[in-house]
Amino acid sequence: MAVLLMLASTQAYGAGGVKVEHLGVNNTLVRIAGDGRYVLLPVQESIDDATVNVLVDGKLDRTIRVRLAKSKVDYSVPFDLTPYKGHDVVLNIVSNHDRTNVREAKDDACWSAITLSDTFDTTNTEKYRPIYHHTPVYGWMNDPNGMFYKDGVWHLYYQWNPYGSKWQNLSWGHSTSTDLVNWEDKGVAIEPDGLGLIFSGSCAVDRNGTAGYGKDAVVAMYTSADASQVQSLAGSRDNGATFEKYAGNPVLPLDSEARDPNMFYDESTGLWHLTLAHALEHEMLFFTSPDLKTWTATGSFGKGLGAQGGVWECPDLFRLPVDGGKEYKWVLLCNLNPGGPFGGSGIQYFTGDFDGKTFKADTDADGTVPTKWLDYGKDNYAVVSWSDAPDGRRTLIGWMSNWQYAPEVPTKQYRSANTLPREISLFTGDDGRVYAATVPSPETDSMRGKASVRKSFRIGKKPVSVALPTVNDGVCEITIDIDAQRSEKVEMTLGNSAGDKVVMTYDPKAATFGFDRTHSGLTDFSVDFPAVTTAPTFTADGKMSLRIFIDRSSVEVFGNGGRFAMTNLVFPTSPYNTFSIKADGGKAKVGDLTVYPISTK
Ligand code: FRU
Numbered sequence: 001m002a003v004l005l006m007l008a009s010t011q012a013y014g015a016g017g018v019k020v021e022h023l024g025v026n027n028t029l030v031r032i033a034g035d036g037r038y039v040l041l042p043v044q045e046s047i048d049d050a051t052v053n054v055l056v057d058g059k060l061d062r063t064i065r066v067r068l069a070k071s072k073v074d075y076s077v078p079f080d081l082t083p084y085k086g087h088d089v090v091l092n093i094v095s096n097h098d099r100t101n102v103r104e105a106k107d108d109a110c111w112s113a114i115t116l117s118d119t120f121d122t123t124n125t126e127k128y129r130p131i132y133h134h135t136p137v138y139g140w141m142n143d144p145n146g147m148f149y150k151d152g153v154w155h156l157y158y159q160w161n162p163y164g165s166k167w168q169n170l171s172w173g174h175s176t177s178t179d180l181v182n183w184e185d186k187g188v189a190i191e192p193d194g195l196g197l198i199f200s201g202s203c204a205v206d207r208n209g210t211a212g213y214g215k216d217a218v219v220a221m222y223t224s225a226d227a228s229q230v231q232s233l234a235g236s237r238d239n240g241a242t243f244e245k246y247a248g249n250p251v252l253p254l255d256s257e258a259r260d261p262n263m264f265y266d267e268s269t270g271l272w273h274l275t276l277a278h279a280l281e282h283e284m285l286f287f288t289s290p291d292l293k294t295w296t297a298t299g300s301f302g303k304g305l306g307a308q309g310g311v312w313e314c315p316d317l318f319r320l321p322v323d324g325g326k327e328y329k330w331v332l333l334c335n336l337n338p339g340g341p342f343g344g345s346g347i348q349y350f351t352g353d354f355d356g357k358t359f360k361a362d363t364d365a366d367g368t369v370p371t372k373w374l375d376y377g378k379d380n381y382a383v384v385s386w387s388d389a390p391d392g393r394r395t396l397i398g399w400m401s402n403w404q405y406a407p408e409v410p411t412k413q414y415r416s417a418n419t420l421p422r423e424i425s426l427f428t429g430d431d432g433r434v435y436a437a438t439v440p441s442p443e444t445d446s447m448r449g450k451a452s453v454r455k456s457f458r459i460g461k462k463p464v465s466v467a468l469p470t471v472n473d474g475v476c477e478i479t480i481d482i483d484a485q486r487s488e489k490v491e492m493t494l495g496n497s498a499g500d501k502v503v504m505t506y507d508p509k510a511a512t513f514g515f516d517r518t519h520s521g522l523t524d525f526s527v528d529f530p531a532v533t534t535a536p537t538f539t540a541d542g543k544m545s546l547r548i549f550i551d552r553s554s555v556e557v558f559g560n561g562g563r564f565a566m567t568n569l570v571f572p573t574s575p576y577n578t579f580s581i582k583a584d585g586g587k588a589k590v591g592d593l594t595v596y597p598i599s600t601k
Contacts, residue, residue, distance in 0.1 A: 122138055129552065147203065170225070189241070210272070259279060264318070317354060468577050
């Protein structure tokens with residue numbers, strides 16, 4: 001009987017310095033055969049991840065997940081071979097396609113497109129990439145986290161996928177800035193390991209060297225996420241460029257889902273305080289430690305209080321003066337998803353007291369804890385603050401997207417930007433409650449170009465229109481003061497010649513500000529994207545002052561000195577080039593209407 005022996009490796013060829021050998025229907029080896037700093041991996045966004053096991057001299061070094069292209073290549077991502085110079089590198093790839101014959105595997109688009117290269121081109125290819133908001137140079141980004149300030153530099157880390165524009169391979173990407181406006185990419189700072197992906201966390205400067213990394217080292221606490229979510233420690237002796245993970249990790253394991261450790265140091269007691277999101281229980285847990293390694297539970301807050309929908313994530317806890325005076329209150333930021341004010345993710349906060357062990361929220365006269373929102377748009381999430389900021393500042397930044405549709409927004413090279421950096425303060429509202437106000441960090445004023453001003457005027461039914469700048473696709477800041485005491489409604493519209501529009505409405509009697517993006521441009525990539533968001537204006541006098549920031553695919557509105565903020569993404573088919581304003585049911589007065597073009601360095 002003749003036996004026909006088929007060799008599993010049905011094809012081996014070199015494409016761009018690699019050799020491809022198909023072992024089975026969904027199993028292929030890619031041998032690195034030539035020279036090059038990177039192997040460029042071709043990605044197709046719409047398919048499932050393949051598992052890429054990186055074998056170095058035959059041993060498993062790491063596993064990454066990449067949507068390796070099957071029928072078409074959307075873009076490529078770089079896998080850096082520098083650490084393996086002089087060693088044999090083989091990628092043992094396992095995919096999950098529905099097929100029965102190894103011959104079909106050969107047709108996958110990725111095999112002929114995998115190539116070695118000394119460079120990876122990060123030149124921007126996206127018309128929606130903002131120019132003055134932080135974005136990753138490529139790849140997926142969610143939460144900003146681990147931010148600290150040291151020696152004149154603002155450090156920003158973020159949840160990053162270096163191997164594609166969807167959530168996966170979570171690492172801490174790193175960017176730095178000296179002015180909170182221009183950001184420099186520093187690549188990856190903390191990478192996944194045997195304990196799992198690197199989820200969100202926090203950093204601080206360890207002035208006394210309590211954690212063993214030396215005086216003034218930067219320490220990081222983050223969540224190691226795999227089958228469990230546990231808390232881990234790392235330290236940096238080079239100002240946050242690289243981190244050494246603590247060999248005894250995890251330092252804080254719990255038997256239920258908990259994540260996003262956020263810490264600060266109390267000089268007076270020599271103790272670190274940590275807030276941890278007990279995600280599914282809708283509460284925040286508090287711990288103390290002298291050295292970031294041994295932790296003692298001290299309390300919890302949140303069960304049944306405030307907005308409860310979804311999971312609680314990404315806490316932050318800090319103290320601020322009320323109305324800039326001598327009284328202080330603690331603020332507990334509590335991001336949640338879903339359950340935000342307009343669906344999907346949102347950021348609620350509580351004001352109250354923290355006694356070193358637990359947090360107690362302010363109550364209304366009837367004993368209830370009011371729900372308060374830090375942003376009244378759909379696209380500000382995972383907001384946390386910089387540790388060690390100068391001059392007593394409390395500076396925040398958020399992820400400018402929403403979990404409802406973040407993976408679907410119409411960009412590919414990168415996905416998601418962060419909000420403008422903002423300063424938070426506390427004010428007493430007309431109802432006697434203490435609220436948080438947020439304004440753009442003062443550094444953002446430096447972006448303003450030559451103002452074009454339309455001096456005070458009156459408006460009625462007929463819209464008054466001003467042109468927006470054309471430079472940089474019209475990115476700009478608009479400031480406007482409105483006195484609407486004698487009208488029922490003031491409507492402001494951002495528009496373009498394609499008919500895309502954003503309609504903002506100020507209703508002085510209801511004391512609300514609305515933002516309608518249902519016809520703002522591309523909206524049909526998700527049913528959850530078209531939306532109208534509404535904020536209370538926190539003033540009853542019929543007057544409104546606004547700062548509106550437009551940056552290609554985002555609009556951020558700050559009203560009445562930051563008493564409300566509203567952050568919404570928009571994807572106009574061409575840049576908005578007019579701003580028009582009109583009043584219904586009477587006349588309104590407009591103070592100066594100023595448009596500042598914006599450019600960065
Ligand atoms: C919030 C979050 C965090 C987690 C991270 C994972 O957006 O779910 O709780 O640490 O994203 O990327």
